[in-house]
Amino acid sequence: MLKKYKLVLPLLLLLIILAACGDDYEGDFSYPIQDFSFTNQDGDTVSKSDLDGEFWVANFIFTNCDTVCPPMTSNMARLQNQLDEAGLDSVQLISFSVDPENDTPEALKEFAESRKASFHNWNFLTGYEFEEIKEFSIKSFKSPLEKVADSDQMMHGVSFFVISPEGNAITRYTGTQPAEMERIVQDIKEMY
Secondary structure, three states: OHHHHHHHHHHHHHHHHHHHOOOOOOOOOOEEOOOOEEEOOOOOEEEHHHHOOOOEEEEEEOOOOOOOHHHHHHHHHHHHHHHHHOOOOOOEEEEEEOOOOOOOHHHHHHHHHHOOOOOOOEEEEEOOOHHHHHHHHHHHHOOOEEEOOOOOOEEEOOEEEEEOOOOEEEEEEEOOOOHHHHHHHHHHHHHO
């Protein structure tokens, strides 16, 4: 009987060690991101599968926004620089347009460049219907999205979401607050 346990015990220890080596990243929540395949500022297709295995940070913006989107995009550019400085340049940045009717790839590129965005790891996405991005925002990020009646403006969340390499949104930060960018970098560094 003792010989039997001598064989089982090492196997159990190995299983425990292997289970502890998993890459399940913990955050404040875990929302699985739905599959997507959208068009970026260069007219290229970017899919969720392109981001698999990497951390990425997502937000929702639109180019005609006259309130929160310009500072959020400037903050994302700040985040991009801080990630590069921290050696985390494999972290991808994704800005989903909530106004796909007006936000062509060209409009997104112009908007991004005016906010000092670099495209080496940052994609501005469009190429879908408003109802599709509304559903995606709500289901994947639990972030409401509505058109403002009698206006060209949209009501959308101002969060920056960190998505784990497994494709789950795990934390959110206030995208209008520059100090939050340092927190994002620090939190991602700790998860690496």
